[in-house]
Amino acid sequence: xxxxxxxxxxxxxxxxxxxxxxxxxxxxxxxxxxxxxxxxxxxxxxxxxxxxxxxxxxxxxxxxxxxxxxxxxxxxxxxxxxxxxxxxxxxxxxxxxxxxxxxxxxxxxxxxxxxxxxxxxxxxxxxxxxxxxxxxxxxxxxxxxxxxxxxxx
Amino acid sequence: xxxxxxxxxxxxxxxxxxxxxxxxxxxxxxxxxxxxxxxxxxxxxxxxxxxxxxxxxxxxxxxxxxxxxxxxxxxxxx
Numbered sequence: 221x222x223x224x225x226x227x228x229x230x231x232x233x234x235x236x237x238x239x240x241x242x243x244x245x246x247x248x249x250x251x252x253x254x255x256x257x258x259x260x261x262x263x264x265x266x267x268x269x270x271x272x273x274x275x276x277x278x279x280x281x282x283x284x285x286x287x288x289x290x291x292x293x294x295x296x297x298x299x300x301x302x303x304x305x306x307x308x309x310x311x312x313x314x315x316x317x318x319x320x321x322x323x324x325x326x327x328x329x330x331x332x333x334x335x336x337x338x339x340x341x342x343x344x345x346x347x348x349x350x351x352x353x354x355x356x357x358x359x360x361x362x363x364x365x366x367x368x369x370x371x372x373x
Numbered sequence: 374x375x376x377x378x379x380x381x382x383x384x385x386x387x388x389x390x391x392x393x394x395x396x397x398x399x400x401x402x403x404x405x406x407x408x409x410x411x412x413x414x415x416x417x418x419x420x421x422x423x424x425x426x427x428x429x430x431x432x433x434x435x436x437x438x439x440x441x442x443x444x445x446x447x448x449x450x451x
Contacts (some may be wrong), residue, residue, distance in 0.1 A: 228434065228435065228436055228439070246424075246427055247420050247421075247423040247427055248423075248424030248425065248428050249424075249427060249428045249431075258416035263439065263443060265446075266439070266442060266443070266446075277431055278431070278434050279427070279430055279431060279434070280430070280434060280438070280439065284444075290442075307413075322426070322427060322430045323430060323442060324426065324429050324430040324433055325433045325434070325438040325442055326429075326433065329441045329444070330445075331441070331442050331445040331446075334426050334430070335401055336419075336421070336423070337419075337423040337426070346380050350423060350427075352417075352419040352420060354419045354425050355448065358428045360422060360423065361426070364445060364446065
């Protein structure tokens with residue numbers, strides 16, 4: 221078990237097998253290659269993406285399918301190879317891969333989700349990258365509002 | 374925006390030391406070759422925009438912002 225110092229989530233204990241590897245980092249964070257996916261009962265369905273190297277680097281994300289239930293992911297051959305996804309698909313969200321939309325909390329407490337460039341994680345390989353779906357028509361600032369999640373959660 | 378027409382094999386030179394060459398044109402795509410000093414950062418535009426969005430997202434994260442996010446998701450006023 222390792223211990224990850226974080227700025228917002230305290231000290232997080234983790235198993236090396238749970239680490240997500242971004243071989244290419246993320247746009248604007250090309251040197252950040254190791255992250256933890258953290259989910260807590262009291263904050264579901266939010267998935268935290270915490271950098272192992274930088275305690276203050278934390279992304280708030282939601283599964284893309286929660287932001288947009290019909291969300292379609294298109295992966296090119298290079299992307300599939302990096303994620304070590306076998307075959308031609310289709311791949312089951314949650315089983316073969318996980319697609320996360322990075323959230324931005326903006327002035328006025330407006331929250332937006334980046335559906336244009338989801339973080340895609342290979343469930344078995346634990347490898348990940350941020351995939352820009354350039355021709356998809358999705359927005360990088362899709363508003364997330366009340367009703368996205370049932371109030372009883 | 375400066376608009377220039379080029380044929381395959383022709384180039385434009387930017388700031389004296391950045392050269393963009395049209396390598397090949399197909400029906401749907403242009404292949405560009407770019408020569409520039411190593412310190413010049415060259416990114417597909419959508420990657421540049423994704424990077425800016427990531428910086429904005431990471432920069433806005435605080436203990437408070439998680440609460441704001443959960444309120445927004447559950448439809449409660451912030």
